[in-house]
Amino acid sequence: MDTKKAPKTRAFFQKIKEWGQKISEWVRKYDDAHNYTCDICGREVFGGERVCKQCFRALPWNDGEICPQCGRRVKEAGVCLECKARPLRTDRARSALLYEGEAARLILRYKRGQKYLYRAIADLSVPLIGREFAEAEALVPVPMTKKARRARGYNQSLVLCEELSRRLGVPVLDAAEKRKETKPQKSLGREEREKNLEGCFHIAKRSAVNGKTLLVIDDTFTTGATVSELADALKRAGAAKVYAFTVTSVEDKTAFGKPPKTSGKK
Ligand SMILES: [Zn+2]
Ligand SMILES: [Zn+2]
Incomplete structure (x- = not known):
């Protein structure tokens, strides 16, 4: 491609993409007003819920034994080895679902353009947040x-x-900025991910953060490095407590008594 034309072409495709997103949002709004279908299986639902009862029951809920610090499902009760080796900077983290099957697919679809899924995801998240984080004074997005x-x-x-x-009824506090792009984290362990993210978050609204109990919201907890790094920045800016809620988390399948892997972790 002619390199001089590239910026114009990019802008053109960007416009088309924006229009595509607008149209799908209109279609979704029309759909909302006229009928309801399950956001997972597409079956018709009658109670106005975004996920039908069958899909709701079949989702991989993050129940059973969980690590009291990071909230991941663990093989045996107690603090997981990863948290013992490298405690997170969050005061407590919880997630509603395991990052598996339809839950993982829902998150991927949501991140790959199907923005309307935020409603289904909120439906699945609200009960746990209400139960676990009633004292949160503001919700902080990951920038x-x-x-x-x-x-x-x-x-x-x-x-x-x-x-x-x-x-x-809890306000959003969009307090942080991400100023530098970080490498994809996929193949890195907690320690390497932390290094990768070091200093990437900047708290612009320090006075709004000072003395507050905050709840960071993210889609997936893999090693926790992202929420931990953001919690660290918020605490350095004066936050009293920083909790984290992620919609899904990756189960810790390490058996107790074995050292945690430092790399190659999915
Ligand atoms: Zn369904
Ligand atoms: Zn843990």
Whole structure:
């Protein structure tokens, strides 16, 4: 491609993408007003819920034994080895679902353009947040760099925060900025992820954060490095307590008595 034309072409495709997103949002709004279908299986539902009863029951709920610190499902009761080795900077983290099957697919669809899924995801999140984090004074989204936000068209964490705020009556505090892009975290362990994220969050609204009990909202907890790094920045800016809620988390399948893996963790 002619490199001089590239910016114009990019802008053109960006416009088309924006229009595509607008149209799908209109279609969704029309759909909302006229009928309801399950956001997972597409079956018709009659109670106005976003996820039908069958799909709701079949979801991989994060119940059973969980680590009291990171909230991941663990093989045996107690603090997981990863948290013993490297405690998170969050005071407590919890997640509603395991990052598996339909729950993982829902998150991927939500992050890959199907923005309307924030309502289904909020439905699945509200009960746990109400139960576990009633003392939170504000919901804090995980920021994206401007470039990453432009590429996706929205910050999925902020969109979810706004919906949760409407449902729970707790304000959104969009206090942090992400100034530098970080490497993809996929193949890194907690320690390497922490290094990768070091200093990437900047708290612009320090006075709004000072002395507050905050709840960071994110979609997935893998090693917890992202919420931990953001909690660290918020605490350095004066936050009293920082909790984290993630919609899903990756189960810790390490048997007790074995040292945690430091790399190659999914
Ligand atoms: Zn369904
Ligand atoms: Zn843990």
